[in-house]
Amino acid sequence: MVALGVWQLQRKGEKEALIALLERNGSMSALVTYPKLPPVPDAMLFRKSSLVCLEVVRWDPRGGTDRKGQTGIRMIADCRTGAEGPGVLVDVGIADDFTPPQWKGGTVQGTIVPGPEQPTLIQRLTGKAVPARAMLVADAPVPGLRASQVPSGADLPNNHLAYAIQWFFFAAIALIIYALAVRRRLQR
The missing domain is CATH 2.40.50 (OB fold (Dihydrolipoamide Acetyltransferase, E2P))
Incomplete structure (x- = not known):
């Protein structure tokens, strides 16, 4: 999940570069x-x-x-x-x-x-x-x-930052659930 979050951050940069290219294309008159x-x-x-x-x-x-x-x-x-x-x-x-x-x-x-x-x-x-x-x-x-x-x-939508945050949030929740499961097992 962390890797997916990092990938979304990379996609965010790629999409920003694409949007900048397309905006530059639109300003060309030739x-x-x-x-x-x-x-x-x-x-x-x-x-x-x-x-x-x-x-x-x-x-x-x-x-x-x-x-x-x-x-x-x-x-x-x-x-x-x-x-x-x-x-x-x-x-x-x-x-x-x-x-x-x-x-x-x-x-x-x-x-x-x-x-x-x-x-x-x-x-x-x-x-x-x-x-x-x-x-x-x-x-x-x-x-x-x-x-x-x-x-x-x-x-063009560029919501990759939101997707990255979502994946990092899922990873944090999974880590909390894992910690609670380990704690419960150790208490037994």
Whole structure:
């Protein structure tokens, strides 16, 4: 349990470094080339990029928030960008209902963020995890939609200190229980 607490303290430092990198990425103004294949390196997340959506293959409506904090339906387009490949995900804005916009594609500029479909722990442990695709959150929404809120590195949770304290607390409780058990045995 103490080793798990120490590991969580190490993870806390790693997560702080990752958040600092992502925050620095978000402050860079130069456009980067959108990554062709997943996984997307951390150095590209929260950077500005642009791409050409040749055709919307399907829509994936999900819950989301606009830049004013109002909730709605996030319209995520799965776009074809060429003859082959996995395509790209583009968040084109927030709608009030599940009706997809009439947008058929085009040039989109925005921010690269982690995609909505991340592999589960079970998939990662069993080796069946498919690399997660990134998503481009459009700077300007398509007509009829509101601009989606762009996540930032600061949105990543960093609760490793709380986990470390929890493991150290469990170790202390186990030590107290052990001491009480030994004391009871010696009294007999």
